[in-house]
């Protein structure tokens with residue numbers, strides 16, 4: 001596409017996507033350098049080749065400093081040179097994008113590393129006072145005959161447990177990638193435990209829970225963290241059902257053996273996940289829930305744990321219809 005003025009050129013660079021752009025220095029009242037500046041300011045990153053004349057000494061250097069990928073002297077341009085320059089510029093842009101992404105990744109890793117440090121000292125520092133508050137609240141609840149006080153104390157205990165869970169999630173998230181603690185875990189037992197823990201909540205919300213669990217199922221994992229992973233999936237499903245409010249709310253949980261792996265599946269007819277969010281849900285702190293209902297650590301932690309046991313986790317979802325999360329774990 002050919003644009004003959006500064007303004008037209010800038011507008012189409014802003015509105016369309018090009019593989020590369022050839023930019024003349026003299027553009028009416030403005031210059032190509034100004035356009036390059038303008039492109040930088042507006043976040044347009046199209047690989048740009050700057051065209052200069054013989055007398056425009058230094059311009060090429062300035063253009064490169066402002067982000068041009070290459071420059072060509074106008075009366076020396078021939079087909080092979082032009083082809084090489086375009087190819088080089090596109091490659092240069094790809095390299096820059098890769099560099100930008102790996103920088104972002106390093107920043108994220110840094111953030112997680114310092115988060116880990118913070119989490120372990122936090123866990124240590126607040127563990128004791130939290131334990132004291134919890135046991136005093138329990139004591140007060142037992143001692144008191146006042147119904148309101150009893151209820152208030154129960155709230156204190158549940159909220160303390162929630163803090164403890166959050167700190168634990170942070171700790172797991174910060175832990176190394178390969179678990180040295182994985183052992184034979186009775187999956188049937190873990191599923192029984194979490195189902196009896198959640199049953200009252202599930203009944204209260206009139207959700208139908210269908211279980212289809214093969215037995216025996218022994219996997220390589222850690223029982224406490226595995227329970228936490230499955231609990232988060234079930235709680236997520238309950239939340240999704242609350243958001244969608246389907247006529248017949250159903251969660252189906254199944255577990256069986258697939259070759260060398262055990263497969264656990266949790267399927268709900270809740271609100272589902274948009275395509276846009278589907279890429280984000282395993283990232284730390286990604287949540288669509290309001291403060292207090294979710295912290296966005298459940299799936300990030302689960303992902304890390306499941307991989308540390310040599311397994312993997314996948315998701316399928318349709319907005320408005322529901323989601324299915326599948327976990328594969330190595331059979332013991």
Ligand SMILES: Nc1ncnc2c1ncn2[C@@H]1O[C@H](COP(=O)(O)OP(=O)(O)OP(=O)(O)O)[C@@H](O)[C@H]1O
Pocket residue numbers: 232236237240268270271272273281286287288289293294295296297298299300322323
């Ligand atoms: N079954 C599901 N149906 C619909 N959306 C889901 C489901 N499971 C997860 N999500 C989406 O993925 C996001 C991240 O889930 P995740 O469990 O990591 O965090 P959370 O539930 O928001 O908070 P936390 O688990 O830390 O309390 C959720 O906020 C929600 O938007």
Ligand SMILES: [Mg+2]
Pocket residue numbers: 232235236294298299
């Ligand atoms: Mg969750």
